[in-house]
Amino acid sequence: MGFKSFLSKPLAAYIVKQQNEWANNPSRSQDKVFQSLIQGAKNTAFGKDHNFGDIRNYDDFKKNVPIVDYEALRPYIDRIIKGESDVLWKGLPAYFAKTSGTTSGAKYIPLTKDSIPNHINSARNAMLNYIHETGNAKFLDKKLIFLSGSPVLGKSGEILSGRLSGIVNHHVPGYLRRNQMPSYETNCIEDWEIKLERIIDETLAQDMSLISGIPPWVQMYFDRIIERTGKSIQEVFPNFELFIYGGVNFEPYRNKLYDSIGKNLPSIELFPASEGFFAFQDSQHEEGMLLQLDSGIFYEFIPSEEYFDENPTRLMIDEVEVGKNYALIINSNAGLWGYSIGDTVKFVSTDPYRVIVSGRIKHYISAFGEHVIGEEVEKTMKYALEQHPEVKITEFSVAPQVSPSDGLPYHEWLISFEEEPNDQDAFALTLDNKLRELNTYYDDLITGSITRTIVITPLQRDAFQQYMKSIGKLGGQNKVPRLANDRKIADKIIEWKK
Known part of the structure; x- marks a missing residue:
């Protein structure tokens, strides 16, 4: 010793x-x-x-x-x-x-x-x-x-x-x-x-x-x-x-x-x-x-x-x-x-x-009155990773898509995968079901056909790093917000779509 x-x-x-x-x-x-x-x-x-x-x-x-x-x-x-x-x-x-x-x-x-x-x-x-x-x-x-x-x-x-x-x-x-x-x-x-x-x-x-x-x-x-x-x-x-x-x-x-x-x-x-x-x-x-x-x-x-x-x-x-x-x-x-x-x-x-x-307190999604908070998306991702053990992620962020080119609005999950799911649709459904369980207002949106289920957009492995670099905040104590009620960040990160 x-x-x-x-x-x-x-x-x-x-x-x-x-x-x-x-x-x-x-x-x-x-x-x-x-x-x-x-x-x-x-x-x-x-x-x-x-x-x-x-x-x-x-x-x-x-x-x-x-x-x-x-x-x-x-x-x-x-x-x-x-x-x-x-x-x-x-x-x-x-x-x-x-x-x-x-x-x-x-x-x-x-x-x-x-x-x-x-x-x-x-x-x-x-x-x-x-x-x-x-x-x-x-x-x-x-x-x-x-x-x-x-x-x-x-x-x-x-x-x-x-x-x-x-x-x-x-x-x-x-x-x-x-x-x-x-x-x-x-x-x-x-x-x-x-x-x-x-x-x-x-x-x-x-x-x-x-x-x-x-x-x-x-x-x-x-x-x-x-x-x-x-x-x-x-x-x-x-x-x-x-x-x-x-x-x-x-x-x-x-x-x-x-x-x-x-x-x-x-x-x-x-x-x-x-x-x-x-x-x-x-x-x-x-x-x-x-x-x-x-x-x-x-x-x-x-x-x-x-x-x-x-x-x-x-x-x-x-x-x-x-x-x-x-x-x-x-x-x-x-x-x-x-x-x-x-x-x-x-x-x-x-x-x-x-x-x-x-x-x-200011990081939430309530584009449709659902008020989804950070804890809920963190728990949702944790559960999905447990249910799909082949999946490994580098980073993710969530934003609403209020005016899609077609179909109902949705929550978009932008994910950098280290190892992708065997079935991306099944992984998205696991995320959606868990979020519905955690947030009754979100569940009401899906049940009432106000929004459709989660859409995953896979990004490059280094997408979030590249985004942080592009705004001069790579490394140190900087981090990307887990979720936002608008698309200011999402529309930038999506530039590194896979």
Whole structure:
């Protein structure tokens, strides 16, 4: 046993003991965070604008702080960029995590000295929970790779800015940095395809034990290695024993990824975002990810069906129910208030509070009133792959076809197959039947002959990669939306039709 793995076990026991204390007292933990946040921000511009000095409880908070998105907070962000301090949180942010996706272009999400530990410690604690539960820490003594964005930072005003994964790279604990891959120089390469080849150059001869990244980009890494060597990943990295991922649902990628590896192996799911690190898989035996209730974030939850209402219900942690979809709202020591991150979550347990990410609040299909959500299409694809084990997919996305050239409208499933179904019509029917089972409104459309059954459009194996490359978002933390209520993305991806 190496030095790192030896020391990690008592540390893991200590961290899990601390974790159990707040996880077993969820309401008290969240109330403590709430009071700390209100006190910490009452003298900020936002705190004064929203009467933080008069807020005593959550009801007061809801009366004074509305639910917002980035655009509503942007005037405050602009003031920070211009150099003003004590705007959303005391002092100035340490960084801005730069992301894309809003109607006005880039988002600049503040990271403060108080919020950075949430990102760093949550990632660390995910591994320590695994070590504590399994007793396996050997992977710490070998090489670890984190497929992430460039750590090169620019400036927004006088504040350092860059991709979240690049910022976090500057805070990797020293005990992991020595065996972290790829090299800093390689990680700084912006072009994903060039960077990927360099990463392979550096890692092929290494004793890799842990690989972390968004599944489609990890799969691309594996594909290139297999092309170069003619060997499975297990043959190239015989001691590869732990896969860490986040950003997308793993299930559609699982079969192909493990087929590339040559074996199944343990994995840890994470729920990080630029706005905060919200949850991680704390057990190999329980469903879902442990919500971080003692990490500088006070959570609110809006029933997803009420999200677009003028006055939606806002719930605290002790008011949620298992099995319901909620829009996740956060308030944090990064200076985000009533902030909708755009994700929906579903609780699979309230003792402790564990969640799964069920979709994006704005990623749905309701062209005909069906309101199909991300969780439903993910479950549908997972079921179809189980029923047709010969099928392996690279990626897929779903969009409505409202005005086809002939016949009834339909949902179009654009799929890049690694291995195609023996019978594509049967595979499409399996998808359709499962979606009808999961969504009664969709079933009504089919039964009432308002729409016809699912149409599959096979794409080239690299169609989604080519699409991301065409919009300058190949690699890193970028991903294609699983579904959309229009055809803006679908009509672009279909250019790589098989």
